[in-house]
Structure formats: structure tokens, C-alpha cells
Amino acid sequence: MTIQKIRNALKVIGTDKLRDIIIKSEKENLEYGLRFCKNEHITTTEMCKGKSCKVDLEECGNKKLIGSFHTHPSGDPDDIYYVNLSEGDIEDSISNNESFACIGLVQKQKPTIKCYLPYYGVDNNIAIDSLEAKDNFNKKMTEYNPGRTQEVMESLPLSKSIELHKLFMKHHTAKKRLEEASDKAFYKLRNEPNDGADLIMEL
Secondary structure (H helix, E strand, O other): OOHHHHHHHHHHHOHHHHHHHHHHHHHHOOOEEEEEEEOOOEEEOOOEEOOOOOOOOOOOOOOEEEEEEEEOOOOOOOOOOOOOOOHHHHHHHHHOOOOEEEEEEEEOOEEEEEEEOOOOOOOHHHHHHHHHHHHHHHHHHHHHOOOOHHHHHHHOOHHHHHHHHHHHHHHHHHHHHHHHHHHHHHHHHHOOHHHHOOEEEEO
16 A cells, blocks of 8 residues: 555545544544445445443455544543554554554644555554464354354354364463564654654645
């Protein structure tokens, strides 16, 4: 994913709408966000309204998820979490295999967008291991029977249950490593020029 392609994705929303939603988010002290999806063309999911520090985004369905955008209302101006991707943002973006992640905020009294390219300071091996472990576990879950993990394991023959449990533990371990690496990456971004952003747009 190149910077120009991120710009093209943001154009799908439009500058005016992006500016308006950032200002609205700041006034309400609530997060808003959406995902960027692609089939033949780039589209977006519906804009979702969240809480002051979290928003759950819609899925892309049968289209490919390529990136995300959500706002960071300042709340407390001294809050170190709002000016760049949070630890949770980093982990979620990597776990969802996004090609980019953008945040919108009011900074220096101007609506601003900051976009980041993977893996946001997280070691490539940790990020890839997490993606592979998640993919392997989900594939096996789908093969056996989509549903709650515990119920699936209890309904399987012992050999298959053991196999699935091993994949689950690998996924769990890789996820914990990613959580720890995301925490470190967050503080690393804070000390980089422009908060580590690969693209900054003042609207």
C-alpha cells in the first residue's frame, strides 16, 4: 500500500465529510469510525458511533478489508493516547491484516488525519507469526465446525480435539506476544517525528 493509495481511499469519504466527523467527534467526545473495503473498487462500511475511547467497526463482508479510519477525541488534552494509534489500535490493525490505519483528531485547533503503514513499529516476525497462528486456527475451526471453541472441542474425537487445542494455544501465545509488542510500539511512535505517522493531512 502506497501513500497515494491511502489518499485515494480517503477521497472515497471526501474531505468535507472527514472534517465534519472529526469536529463532531471532538464536540461529542465520542469516537466515530469505518473500514475501507475493496472488490473492484474501494468502498467503505457505514460510519459507526462509539464511546469516548472505543468504536466497533462494521465488517467488509465478502469484500477485502484494506484499512480503517476512526477518530480520537482529545478529552483530556494531556492524554497521550489520542495523538497517535493506541496499543489497541495497533494490535487490531495487525490482527485484521489491514494495509493501513488512519486516525482523525483535532490537533493545534485543526482537523487532522494521520495514517500509518504496517507494522507500526512492531517486529515483522511477531506480526506475521500472529497472523499465521490466527489464520491456521480459524481455518481448522471452519473445517471442523464454526461455533464456540469449547463446544467444538468437546464434540470432536480426541485426536482432532488435541490438534485444535494446540492451534488455539499457538494462536493465544502469538496474540499475547503481539499485545506486548503493540504496547512497546505505541511508546516508540510517541517519540518519533510526527508521532510516527506516514501521512499527515490538515483539513
